Amino acid sequence: MSRRVDKPPKWLDRLFGWLCRSEELEVLRGDLYELYAERLAQKGRAWANFFYFFEVFDLLRPFALKRTRNTTQVNMFKTYLMVAYRNVINQKVFSFINISGLAIGLTCFVLIALFIQDELSYDKFHENSNRIYRLVENFESEGVGEHSASLPFPTGPTLAGEYPAEVKQQVRFFNFQSPTVALAYKEANKAFNESRFFFADSSFLSMFDYALVQGNPRTALDNPNALLITESMAQKYFGDEDPMGKILEFQGQQPLQVTGVLADAPLNAHFQFDFIASFSSLKYWYGGTLPRTWYWNPCWTYVLLEHETDATAFEAKLPDFVNKYFPDFIREDVTMELQPLEDIHLHSKLDYEIAANSNINNIYIFGAIAVFVLFIAAVNFINLSTAKAAKRGKEVGVRKSLGSKKSQLITQFIFESVLFTFIAIVVALGLVALLLPAFNNLIGKSIAFGTLFQPQFIIGGIAIGLIVGLLSGIYPAFILSNVRTVSVLKGERLKARGVQFRKVLVTAQFAISMFLIVGTVVAISQSKLLLNEDPGFESENVLLVPVIRSGMGQHYEGFRNRALQSPYIKSVTAVEEVIGEKHQVNNYQYEGMDRSKPFPRFFVRHDFTETMGIKLVAGRDYDREFVTDDTLAHVVNEAMVKAMGWGSPQEAIGKKFYHRNELMGKVVGVVEDYNFISKHHNIGPIVIDLNTMPGAFNLFIKYMAVRVDGENLQQSISDLDKAWASVLPDRPFDFFFLDDRLKHVYAAEQTLGTITVIFSVLAIIVACLGVFGLVTFSVERRTKELGIRKVLGIGNAQIIGLVSKEFLLLILLAFLISIPASYFLIEAWLTGFAYRVDLQVWPFVFAGAVTLIICMSTVLFHTRKVAKINPAVTLKYE
Structure with missing residues (x-):
């Protein structure tokens, strides 16, 4: 019987099959499968896919060359590479600015895209995540009360019994509403206060897809005093000992036996746990039975609906359930709802959440920042590429005189542009690999670099490279390829086509930069307000000591x-x-x-x-x-x-x-x-x-x-x-400072402010690179003109004013566009806060001033350098 080998994804295998159209190549498929399996075992699926993709192309290269009947295409390709290389060498500054600016923008975009992808993936690793719902309770009268993520003890089992055709399973979680509980391993004299301890129904492992490394998932939580622990906790309490069957003492009274070891919970789960005890263990604390009250609501309750159950139709039955079981004195004030499991992390703002959630609005903000940064970088790349191409008229004329076809010229320019784009992408991937650990530390995640080799990221990277490359290559490809050979060989300057389009792009770039500056200032101010505004009590120098059930x-x-x-x-x-x-x-x-x-x-x-x-x-x-x-x-x-x-x-x-x-x-x-x-x-x-x-x-x-x-x-x-x-x-003594704890309440706003600052600064740096390149090109293009003007008596100050005039007008226009857009967008964001800063004039003025200073400093640097050159030298330019 042949050994089973893990195969690559179908799309990669089909690509191989499409390229391999001979028996000579087909026999190599088995060897590639073996190699893929080794990569899979060593590095994981993402890296295995990556290596397989390039190994296939490396394998096919000699066959492709052997099949090439017309070597002219190969030679032409080499020529394109040589010309591109020479252009890079001859225009080092432009090439560096172009590639580095786009690479920085792509790096920002990729990092934020990884963050957003991780945020959107929460709880989707469960096979039945689209059928799992959390029951929530609204207990409110005339706008006063609570919107609770938890429910009374009997709710889950009673609901499953009342509607067996709709509810397949239910699971309750309970933690005594305690910040910490005491656990001790007496044999090794180890005792700790633990904050991630929960009791759960025995259906926990069948509803949720958490991996059980040791133990039987069908029976692990069936009996009282059964306990599941994670691998990290097994190491903490038992070291190299086998934890199965070991006893941990709970709250100094109840012995719990380890019946299973869980893999640590994925970080993209909406709550984290270290210990899961059987729900029946709670009878120890409640006189041999579980609480039956329908008033106290401490249990987080989840239901798995049957495949054919319509969630909306089932939710419509919940008012009848409330009227049947909840006590008279609260019945009119209570409603129940179903909350999709996949919505909890980004859309839930309830009282008594198991853990703090994120906010979908932050995803929109980060997504907008990513798009803005990429837009600024792409605008720079397109502007500089088209501006630089205007200097290549003589090259085009020479090549056309030597017999180059229009199609070859078009291919040359588009090839160069796409090539530089993909070089920027490669540089960006290197920067992402370098910066990802620090970024993970900043946002509190553990995103793997291998995530980038998922199909959606590969396709997205190729699409961005092609779009930006084609947009920046269209001008030189179709405009310069139509120039008259005689005209350019006589030294006539090409008309500056596309200038107006570049001005539009630069204006948009300035406007977005100003918006990011204003947004950054307001985000920081709002974060400081939440942290520093007097709450009406004194939180400094106050220690909180957990004491429940102690x-x-x-x-x-x-x-x-x-x-x-x-x-x-x-x-x-x-x-x-x-x-x-x-x-x-x-x-x-x-x-x-x-x-x-x-x-x-x-x-x-x-x-x-x-x-x-x-x-x-x-x-x-x-x-x-x-x-x-x-x-x-x-x-x-x-x-x-x-x-x-x-x-x-x-x-x-x-x-x-x-x-x-x-x-x-x-x-x-x-x-x-x-x-x-x-x-x-x-x-x-x-x-x-x-x-x-x-x-x-x-x-x-x-x-x-x-x-x-x-x-x-x-x-x-x-x-x-x-x-x-x-x-x-x-019992171990444990405490925390109140002011430190309250900072965590506003962690999302602090993270938002920090990320906004970092990426806004990077966006401004990218914009500065673009301005630097355009000013360099503008001054260089007008060198002879400025020399003539200087001979005619114009002063250095007038030269600076002449060059800076067009940029001043663009900044002013961008400022006028940015003010209303920034105001309405930021005002809409601030309406979500009960306590918020008032929008003032100074952030808008500050944004305009920063943009103006950066732009004018760049203009001043270049124009002063040209103004100091001897007119005799500038008149000989070109």
Whole structure:
């Protein structure tokens, strides 16, 4: 039985078959297959395809030469190469500017294209990605509430049972809504706090295509206390030991047995994981059964629809499902939707996402930048190619006098242009290979260079090369090939055809450069605003310590008292979420309301406002002297006062609130508005709700917030660590700084600003190269004219003004075009922010001034050089 050999893609194999039209070549196909298989095993499919493509052509070359009956074509090809080479040598500056400018533009374009391709590929590696949907819940009344990426525990199984003909499978993910959990491998005395730990239903491996390296995918998550770990975590905890069957202790209590090892999750998945425990393991924490409440919604729930199920028609059935199962007091405020898996990364802006998502608007912005940079580079290449060609009239005349045909001249010029374009592409590929690691580090990805050898990139590169090459070669090919031989041999100058077209292109180039400068300035300003605008609380020198399900509930007061003994620890409180990042929602009923409504909620412990530096504008804060504050008192913000129509903050004090229509307590304080979630959203009403129950640390209280002395950080952290060890010695101490965490909330804007700056600067450099080349050509072409004018008495300043006049007019026209276009496009982008900078005049003036200075500096450099030349030399020019 013959050994199976991996074959190349059909399109490459068909190309070989099309080229191989003899039995002599056909016998080599098997050898090529063997070679392809070796490349595939060593380098991967992309590189194997690349080498196979060139090996086929290398193999065919001697046969092609042998078959060539007319060697004139070969000689003509050599002539074209020789002429192109001589032109490069004779015009080094033009050639360098032309090729390097286009190469830089192509490099920018390719890097951004790789980024966009990666962003668009998220979650598409799953075989059934087009049939997988995430269930989302909108819990809202009169514009207040939440749009949640998660749902109650029973939703997934109940929905699958209710609609078995439409839903093939469901999977829930749950992580205790905890930032970290504690895991320990007792045998090796290893213990860590882990942030990417999830519980999942046993259908996890059948719905999602994550590779299981060890274990049985059908049974790995069937039993309670089963645990899947990734390869990187297996190395972290067990080193070279076989992890199968090993025990990891979860939260210091529950033993979990490793039943499988997963390959690390692909980076183009919308959430990352290190550990997946069986969902049935949760019964350990809930008295032997899973929660059945339809109010609490902590589970991310996914469904796989049957092939014949229409998602829109199925979604129309969800209101009936809500009415049947959700409790009466929230039923009118709840709706459910299906969210396609492939849309989550770029189109989802929900509350309680598993991980931060990207934004489709950034893809549009990056795509526009890529096109603009490539356009500027292509315009430079076309402008310089056509301008340079005007100097080759005498060459054309000589060649025509020696018998060259018009078709040969056309072929020569187009060949040169396409050749230089593809040289620029090769240089760009080298630059991409060189810059890709730094680019990956900048954008937080691991894009492989081999991605460029996918069919879409190969076809795109060839198409760009041909289009740019043909456009830049059309002028010399069809205009110069028609010149009169006698005229050019007599020394008559060719008419400067195409000048107006070049002016249009240069104007467009200047306008785009100004737009990129304005966009860069605004993007940086917007990023700084989001990071530096006062959020209404003090985030510096505040440490957040994850405590949910840590046992801290029984030791909180003891820990607090021990910590405050340190002179470097100023204040201690506990909070439900990261302030400025998240909130939760609860139903509240205040006087004047017929029924309860969902409002944003933030559970806290005493001293919250003091620790966070939030100002009280009316009433009082929660006070330990009032032991009933946790049930009979509320503190709200100014936005709540406005939303409820209570008048002033002072008038809000004493307003009553109810639970199930029974009087509970009253509003005792009003705080100044602050950004309790990110500045992507306007400040809404919120209830700052005191929760002093010890059990709150198992569900509602996730962090302790500690304000420390900023001038003695190391000592503050050391004292805090000692206080932690005094109450929870068996659990690792972990913390992070609040201001560092909040920077991640605006990471997308920071990345956008950084990338915009980098590629805008590169675009401007490319534009400068183009201006440099055109000014060089313009001055060189007018050298004799300028010499004559100088003999007639014109001064250096007048010479500079004469040459710079046309460029000044082009910059002015570009400025007039760029202002309205930049304003409307940037204004449209800024409307997506609740907090945004106001567009001012100075960025537009700055963009125009930068463009003017760069252009005029280039003109000044060249014209001064010509102006200093002895007129006797310039009159002999040409």
